[in-house]
Amino acid sequence: MPRATITVQRKLTILRDADERQLNNKESLKSIARSHGVQAVQIRNWRKQREVLSLTRPRARSLHKGKPSTIKYLEDAVIGHAFEMRQIGVGITYNHLVIKACQLDEGFRAKTYEVQYQLIRRLCNSNCLVNRRRTHVSQEHPQEAIDRAEEWLSEIRPILSAPNVLKEYIINMDQTPLPFSLASSTTLELEGEKTVTVRQTGNSKTRCTVSLTITADGGKLKPMIIFKGQRGGTIATRELAASQYRDNMVLSCQSNAWQDEENMNDWVDGVLVPHLQQHAAGSPVYLFLDQFAAHDTASFRTRMDSLGVTLKLIPGKCTWVLQPIDVGIGKPFKDRVRQKWFRWMINHAEADVDLPNASTDEIQQWVNDTWQELPEDIVRNSWKKSNLSWFV
Missing domain, CATH: 1.10.10 (Arc Repressor Mutant, subunit A)
Structure with a gap:
């Protein structure tokens, strides 16, 4: 043993x-x-x-580091290069570092590729460099977006910290696409298997748009789901009109399942206005949106003015560090919906038949249940990203 x-x-x-x-x-x-x-x-x-x-790595199982790497003399240059690239947001792989090491040392270049790769992999592991899936894509240096975000927040914080501003009327709304099929791109399979097949549902390319709205005190307003279809078509007038979730969410259609100007008006009528009906006199209302075209039309701004709502647009390319729904809501929301999809798939999948397609009713149920279950602490914390909190 x-x-x-x-x-x-x-x-x-x-x-x-x-x-x-x-x-x-x-x-x-x-x-x-x-x-x-x-x-x-x-x-x-x-x-x-x-x-x-x-002072040792928590996951380490020994204080003895074992035999030193045969390319220890390249460590500072290779690992230093890796850290420099990550500091400016450039993606790197083991292969990139193999090429760098080959440029630095003829002896390393003379080794076989398999040996080169394993030496670099072990060198990275000993320096806590591991493969990570990207969480954000950008063409600019991340610090530039952070600097713009800090500058913008320095103007916003004093406004939101005024004594007459209530957190329940500090509002953020954003849209996120939600596929009808949430199958993972990876799967467990026997090691060495050359062909890895993953079955998909018949509507794996179908999606809807979900608009989520939160307040700074942890409140969750009604979600809105936009399905593909015509506003006066069968889906809108029959399926959605008879939905059991009509009281819990706003349901609408658009030819591409996108958020457009008409659907923004539906959101105002079905989500924002009911929340404002409880509005305390004298307390200002602030609505923060990203710079999506439908959020910045003249008619929408006029509508906000008529409701007494101050519309603030979050700076472009900064939503990943600024917008609360992007920062703290999107991932936990989709993760929970995906769990419900997997449970549904397990219960319906059979070996000898095609995988079933999720219906609009099932999508509504998953969104409704997930939104109800999402803890208020997650919502509140989404306004408090490290070093970029919305409040003093």
Whole structure:
């Protein structure tokens, strides 16, 4: 039976528990060790190494780094290059660093590609560089967007911090596309399998648009779903008009399932106006939107003025760090909808028939249930991105 290895994080946890139990309960070290499935001598050794352990990676399983890399002499140059590229937002891969190392050293260039790749991979791992999926795409340096965001917030914060401004009337709305099929692009498969097939539903390309609206006090206003169809067509007049979720959300149609000027008016009538009916006299209302074309039409601005709403547009290319729905709502919302889609798919999928298509009713149910379940803490925290909080 192979010897068990214990991570540094667990060692430190055991040490803290042992210290507390010996101090408060006068418990023996052997008893404490037994409860954690380790030996008392191990805890004594870890106590001697506590300072070193606290400076070691939490997931490390040994304080000994093993045999040093044969390209240790290239570490500063190669890893330094990687950090420089990431500082300016450039994506890098192991292959990029292989090329860099080949440029730096003839001996490294003489090795086979397989050896080069593994040497670079291990060098990256030892420096905590791992493959990550991108979360944002941009053509400019990220710091430029952050600087613009900070400048804009420096003007907005004093306005929102005024004593007569209530957080329930500080509002953010944004749209997000929602596919009818939420199948993952990856799957578990046997190692070495050359062909990896993933079945899709018949409407895997079909999508709708969901408009989500939140307030700075953690409130969630009615969601709005825009399906593909004509405003006076069958979907709008029959399916959506008879929906059991009409009281919980605004349902509409557009030829491409997009948010347009007409649907913005539907959102105002069905979501914003009902919220403003509870408006306390004397308290200003602020609506923050991104610079999407339908948000900045003359008719929409006139409508906001007539309702006494101050419309503020978030600077372009800054929504990923500024807009609360982009910062804290979009991912947890879609993750929860995807979980409901997977449960539905598991219950309906059969080996010998085509995968079923999700209906508009099922999409409405998933959106409604997800929006109801989303914790208010997540909504409040979406206004408080590190160093870019909307409030002083």
